[in-house]
Amino acid sequence: MDFEFSPEEKKFKQEVHQFFQSEPELCAGFMEEWHGGEGFGPKTWALLRKLGEKHWLTPTWPKKYGGLDLPYVYYCIIQEEMSYWIGLYACIGTAMAGPVILKCGTEEQKDFYLPRIARGEIEFCLGYSEPQAGSDLANLQLRAEDKGDYYLLNGQKTFNTRCHFAQYHWLAARTSSEGPKYRGISLFIVDLKTPGISITPLMTFSGERTNDVFYDDVKVPKSSLVGEPGMGFYYIMEALAYERVTPVGAYQRLFEQLLEYIKESGKGSDPVIRQKIAQLAIELEVCKLFTLNVVSAQSKGIIPVYEANAAKIFITETEQRLANTVVNIFGLRGQLQRDSKWNVLNGMFEFIYRQSLTELIMRGTSEILRNVIAQRGLGLKRR
Amino acid sequence: MDFEFSPEEKKFKQEVHQFFQSEPELCAGFMEEWHGGEGFGPKTWALLRKLGEKHWLTPTWPKKYGGLDLPYVYYCIIQEEMSYWIGLYACIGTAMAGPVILKCGTEEQKDFYLPRIARGEIEFCLGYSEPQAGSDLANLQLRAEDKGDYYLLNGQKTFNTRCHFAQYHWLAARTSSEGPKYRGISLFIVDLKTPGISITPLMTFSGERTNDVFYDDVKVPKSSLVGEPGMGFYYIMEALAYERVTPVGAYQRLFEQLLEYIKESGKGSDPVIRQKIAQLAIELEVCKLFTLNVVSAQSKGIIPVYEANAAKIFITETEQRLANTVVNIFGLRGQLQRDSKWNVLNGMFEFIYRQSLTELIMRGTSEILRNVIAQRGLGLKRR
Amino acid sequence: MNLDLSEEQEMLKKTARDFLEQECPRSLVREMEQGEKGYSPELWRKMAELGWMGLVFPEEYSGMSGNFVDLIILLGEMGRALVPGPFIPTVVSSGLPIFHHGTEEQKGNFLPEIASGELIMTLALTEPSTRFDESGTEAKAQHQFTNYSISGTKLFVPYAYVADWIICVARAEEGITLFLVPAKSPGINLTVLKTIASDKQFEVVFDDVKVPTANVLGKVGDGWKIIKQIEEWSALAWCGYEVGSLQRVLEMTVSYANERIQFERPIGSFQVIQHKCADMLMDIDGARFLTYQAAWKVSQGLAASMEISMAKAWTGEASRRVCLSGHQIHAGIGLFTDYDMELYFRRAKAMELAFGEGDFHREIIAQQLGL
């Protein structure tokens, strides 16, 4: 048992920490673009490329594809630091698409996509959700017809968040309507500039842009298919398994800022507020430990299904409670937004109070994840 | 809209209040017997008879059966006062069996049972639950075979709380196994001294005695049947409808005692404790209002199904929170029981901390009741 | 004992609902968030024609002699429709104190104009400390011959931009005093604050603003009593508004849950969704009963400080739970700005903070309990 990193890991963490510390402008620019709601902009791409230069976007990948062949824990260290410094901790390319390509892609796909992902040059956008396929993903209807030379794609995706700046769509489409629904799904990589694709913005109320994506007789080459046809649902699940860690660095940093404010404002002498801050500290510690537990398991090659779900639920629900508690501690000024006079801590907690609702729903609602914990983690019967 | 009682009602409430106030010994004796876990004893019977003399056990019944022909709200006033002074607010005879007899019983049954119920001479015991029929009451298996001259009863009841001191069993038994389960159930009044009935104590961990009741070839006369055969499930539901009010007098009295203790002990200056006490006050107020709402509806002859369930859930869950909060405010001494040196407020909150679990489960678990609120109160679909 | 509305109240409710369903679609609500004024003068005029602004004032002031319960019923419907605008600041935070504490002249000047919809008023109370108690008022009012000169910074002044008059709370030599200040007086400076609800609250800086002594509302130095009343009335008014909002959230959620199919069944048939909805219902019922009870007490002239604080603490916290459950059940679609759910979520937080959140009111309750 060891709740700390090894000396080498600590040293590496320090190195990553210092890198971000030395790039205040890029970090600030990144945050501005990301929290501005439009997603990756020039500052973000610049920062990703710098990380790519150090091979820190894909530290566990083989060196030939731009990685460092490092153990899994190094990846988590980088994620925690990214979360701490810039809030974002993963790209779809590095965390979901890349690993599946690495495992199931053709040699051509590997050579074409992986090095560019590792260098921070390209990004993917998840193409899963549809109007009638949210939690019930297997119900997706976007059709991919095998036309011999190519696939013909028709249908609609929704809530596809990065499509307006990513180069590629990581698309789940129905190639067969025979048999169980989840067996007729295949996975494709689609260049988003392909004719017939149209992207319509959808704005969330935390100011984040996401998109409807329409496929209207879109032709994609056969080489777009990832892995075996009909195996898409399994690849999706597998990709999720790579992306099970929910780093808490961002919350720790927020908590540090909050603590400083509480001390400076004199509110720290209020016994009721002391109780609330202490309770938040406990909950954030539990978040951290849930994450460590997942990292610890993944480091050993174990896929911690229920543990990762528990971490996701607990962390996102804590985030909402945290934001609510803090907004109320701030009182009337708690309602003031980032760009308002008289806001507190730059309005970050007001922003998170809204934005946390997205977190609660993305990557599986708390309801669906609790079902999984009960049935797979505890063995409760389905009927 | 009027959140208070009318002047006449207030006067009546005052009268009932003074009655209990003038009987400290009987009240104390009652509490001792009831919280001692054995249920009705000599003091309880004596108090019930005194109430019976005033016709306050059955104020809404016709005068010919021992009532006062008063509006429903007077019954609720008495219940609140009983709850406030002695914790118990209803007998099975007065609140569930009696009203069904009044509505569906034969003239002989009415003449035989009702006046004795009204005088506080007899009590009934609910005979519903069985080992395999808890929430799923329609699944009950105790068989009543029509043998021409009599019914022959065989089977087991469990969790039948008042059987060791009540004179009669208000028994739900299966008279038919054809058709839907809930249609084969009939209701009987069984003299608990009938040969073949054996009663085995079960002790709950709040020290309350309840019972297993075994029927082994028990013969009961045909006249034991209440209403139509096969209609038992409906009568049970109807009887529940009479007994939908959950008075909160007992909690209000506890809260008054608590408040006094908090003031005297000096704990009232602790801002954290002030918050907790205030929150309990709010929740108890909501309890009171939920109950008023049910009374207000029933007074107009409306059966407030979802409202009564909401009241039951909220009140019993509040009771548990209340007890927990107070035990913790008391600190180490919170764990001390009624008969222990150094206990606080006679250990009542420790007792309620345990006893509230029974309340949460009796008369429908919170889970079942929430299903009903959702489906019948809000119209959510069953499938 | 009777928790029902009277026939007249049912009628008021129905009229209001029908009117607002027609006249205040959610598209208008969003439009008002974007605009400078934050309210629709046309809708305001129509509401005035229905007599809403004068609902609680006597007929002699062109009012309808309604009581606080009537007001809460109306506010519930306004909350249901999320009617934006300075109704509570004008009628509750300004009109009621003028009615109860104004001189005959003040009443005659202000109330009929409020009732006719011609006058918009607001309250400048909170300062940067955002304290709700007396010590929070640091703005100064200096007596100079027949005038007072007011200086200080006020925050969270609703709809100051469109207000004709501001009731400004300031500290005269004799103590806290309320002043009726023309909103366009020289020395007043406005900056809009960007709030979670985009509901047009302002920083209002008073820099040597002169008002005649006749513009004092109530007694000089004795203003805090009035402020406490205003705080209570306004808190309760917001409860009424929010109860209506939450009822609408529940209806939207139940209807979405019954329509949305996943895993080949309506998600409303999943037990967890059902129980969340049941809990929403209980939260809302609790809020409604507490709010009506407090309003009934106010309408009867009974002391209601504790009941109002109970209503405000509960409603504020229940509103967050209810909106959160509503969002969880709506999942993805609820996040979008073309769906109504998020409007209710954002406003719930603004309402919760207005005139004190839970801890503030629990402390009042503790005091009322004699702790």
Added chain:
Amino acid sequence: MNLDLSEEQEMLKKTARDFLEQECPRSLVREMEQGEKGYSPELWRKMAELGWMGLVFPEEYSGMSGNFVDLIILLGEMGRALVPGPFIPTVVSSGLPIFHHGTEEQKGNFLPEIASGELIMTLALTEPSTRFDESGTEAKAQHQFTNYSISGTKLFVPYAYVADWIICVARAEEGITLFLVPAKSPGINLTVLKTIASDKQFEVVFDDVKVPTANVLGKVGDGWKIIKQIEEWSALAWCGYEVGSLQRVLEMTVSYANERIQFERPIGSFQVIQHKCADMLMDIDGARFLTYQAAWKVSQGLAASMEISMAKAWTGEASRRVCLSGHQIHAGIGLFTDYDMELYFRRAKAMELAFGEGDFHREIIAQQLGL
């Protein structure tokens, strides 16, 4: 970074579980609740033979040189089986402070006897104020030649009736001091307290009880530092015990939910039951991780005050939530005294209160955070 137990620790855990399943059935637990002693001398002896009482002491004192994590693992198994008896008072609240602060002679006298199971000890700290801080100690120790005379009333002294020695905390002229007092000394009077867990806690009245100066543990007047350590260690020990208990509650509940049929299906297939179980699991995982982290820090000699308070606050509150859900799912059957569920529910409350409930520990955390 590795949250797993070592092979040796897994072995300790397995041995303890197998042993206790055999030797400490719940019938024994109930029997001990009824008896005067509150523990089974036979089971105590067998546990000692397995080396458990000496687990955390060095071999020179007949111990096994285990660390605090090992202790927590063992306590988890004891909590799972609800082992009654003075293990924590003897080993954690008494043995550990003797080991860390005793003289060589004291260590030589006490530790081997503790390790061999021959000696039962307990701690007399709390007084009627039930305060956990220094001001709570009002018992007096008067220096008289080579003796101290101790007088005062101590509450919640576990297993005082069967203890051979009591560590009594009293106020000497120089300040708080710890005294090793033979439990049968003249002037000591015991009254059993009836607790929710029936776990044999006592009022112990010291009336002019004489102990030689050599019986001071640590420095005269400097005892509060030791008490703080004892409080932390004991709080953490109870967390370890409770984590094991809660794990068992969850297992019992899941297995009951999968077996109990209502409405023609196992109740464990109802989504609400599933979600309750999922929440129980998260509560328990949180408690376990916090507890292990704190124990690991203690075992590494790192400062762990904040981590211990986090563990104690969370575990205490989680234990109530978990047991309550367990009871809700067991419904009727869980209420009976021949079913195990209620044992866990009652003990959870006793554990929660022992060495500070949530608010107390949150205040410590606030201090540790620099507030």
